[in-house]
Amino acid sequence: MSKPMLLEEFTRLPPALTVDCVDGLSGAIDAVATRAAPSHRFLRYGWFAAGLRAYGGHARTITVSREGEPVAALPIVPAGPAWAKLVAIPGCYWPFRSFPVREDAGVEAVEALLPRLAREARALRVGPVYDGDPGLELFKEAARNQGWALLDRFVADSFALDIAAERAEGTWPRNSTLKKNRFHEKHLGSHGALDWSFVSGGDWNAAAFDALAEIEEKSWIAARTDGSDAKFTTTGHGAFWRAAAEDPVLAGMMWAAMLRVDDAPSAFSFDMNAGALKYAIANSYDPAFAKHSPGKLLYYRNLVRAIEDGISDVDWGAGDSGYKQVIGAAKGPAIRDWLFVRPGIDALAGKLLRGAWKRTGRSETGSAPAEAERVLDAEKGDDAREKREGADD
Template sequence: MTKPMLLAEFTRLPPATRAFVLDGLSGAIDLVAQAAPETHRFLRYQWFAAALAAYGGSARTILVERDGDAVIALPMVRFGPAAARLAAVPGCYWPFRSFPASVDAGDGAFDALLDRLGQEVNALRIGPVCDGDPSLQPLLAIARGRGWVTLDRFVADSYVLDMVAAQADGGWPRTSTLRKNRYHEKHLGEHGVLDWRFLQGVELAAGAFDLLAAIEEKSWIAARTDGRDAKFTMSGHGAFWRAATGDPVLAEMLWAALLTVDGAPAAFSFDVNAGTLKYAIANSYDPAFAKQSPGKLLYYRNLVRAMEDGIHTVDWGAGDSGYKRVIGAEKGPAIRDWMLVRPGLPALLGRGLRGMWERSGQRHAAPAVDEVPPPGL
């Protein structure tokens, strides 16, 4: 009679990891995003689909599976001459252009991703992203160890508000700030009835985006620029944000604070809420009310509501640091644009173009850091 084997006598095989390419966007993107760090869970299928709808391009997705479970999803779109085999991660400029990876993806999964990536492209652009991006950092480390050239250009410094620390340090907002805000609100009320509202994706999709766009069309961005950087007008990025609300999970992450005066939109703040982290995407106001600082009044109300809702950190991204410092924000991780160039002739060419790539960004504030934790983690 054959003696039965004990469970301890079986040899555990290492997990089987494979990477393969799918035409279009893979539905598994959502599964990976759900297992990604909280900061990256908005990187869902519809986020990338909205980018393709708004900005064009035809996507392919590298999917990495471990024992049949998707752990990394890398959508990419071609750009430049076909013979150059260049690709970029699609998305919206801010919060960032990255891709979802499970928190426990591991080096083996990123190794498999790099193997497949080298078969598909000569170079991949990822960014802008903050230093320490949890999807990019392990890929950079493995790529460098295997002879890939990694080029970065500095875009800007981010500004981050730690509301937990601010509250612990004597309370936030300060009593003097609240007193000044009440004074301005009193005078703003002389223009008409004030209404302060908070809106999420369903309400935004149902027409509230048009209210935000109406404010932008009266703001400095319309008066001083060609309007292409406006977030919610149809000549700006409005198509992207409207399309993003097609996913109810993603729509729940979209958040707007709106001030109306006698029913007319006067100021807004718009964010993406990612767990305990809030990405401040845009804010604007009607200059007709500029003397009473409606934008400032609104974003203070918005941040107080954020604290009540369990938000710990606000990432303001790049741009005018003046009002952000007044609020209490401090300089956070640098924002950079990356190009990963595969070994061989492409890497040789990449090294020669390093200086040109760096000069195409802003003045370098600091060298790239490999091990900087992302904001909010």
């Protein structure tokens, strides 16, 4: 008679994974995003739907479920010529392009996804995205394990402000900074009554977005560029943000600090609040008030309010580092653009093109990109004052 097996003698099988690919955006996206890292919970159905509405494209979504619960969702849209069979992640470049994975997802989830992706496309573009992004890191490990070619190009350095660390070292903002700000506010008030306010959640409506667009249309971006990079105008990316705000969860994350002078929209700072992290996405001001540093006055007010709301870190993204370093920001993770090329002859071809893809980006030790130089030149009047004041603090 055989002896009964002890519990510890059983080998526990890994949880069953199932992969599905649907036409359009999957409802599973929100289920994954809700349990993603707090910094990535904006990667919702409404986020990707806004991207499709604003920029076009027809999506498919590959989902991976573990014992019936979705743990990863990868929406994809065709990119480039049809014959190339390239796909990309829809959405918006600010703060970055990625896809949601649950915090407890492991590399096996992406390993299960990759064979289905290989049937859909020769290559997938992920990014621009930060080094250390949860979905990216799982994708890199799984792709290497299965013989995919990985191509990356450097886009820019990011900058981050650790408010908690700054406050641990002493009073922040410094009293001298606040004193200078009050001086500028007094002189700015000579132009009319100043109204400082915040917009979030249910406050997002057509009038709120129109106010942001009005400021951009007065700013350097309209005067010095073709306006295509503006975030809120009809010729820029306004359609995306208006569509994103239709998701009440996203609307609750979207945040704007506003300055009106005699009721006229005059400056804004626009962010996404993701838990204790604030993504600083865009700011602009009416150059008629430039000598009084309205941008500086507004973002300091915004950061003081952020502290009250429990924000401990600010991700300033890429671009001119001048004013960011003045307020204490330091270099953060690099931002890169990735191509993942499926195994076989496509991966071999991808490896041959790795150098060419890398050269389309920036040198990590090179000078500032042309775009950052243009922005710096356009803003140098206001920024130069802010830098001098920061040096005095």
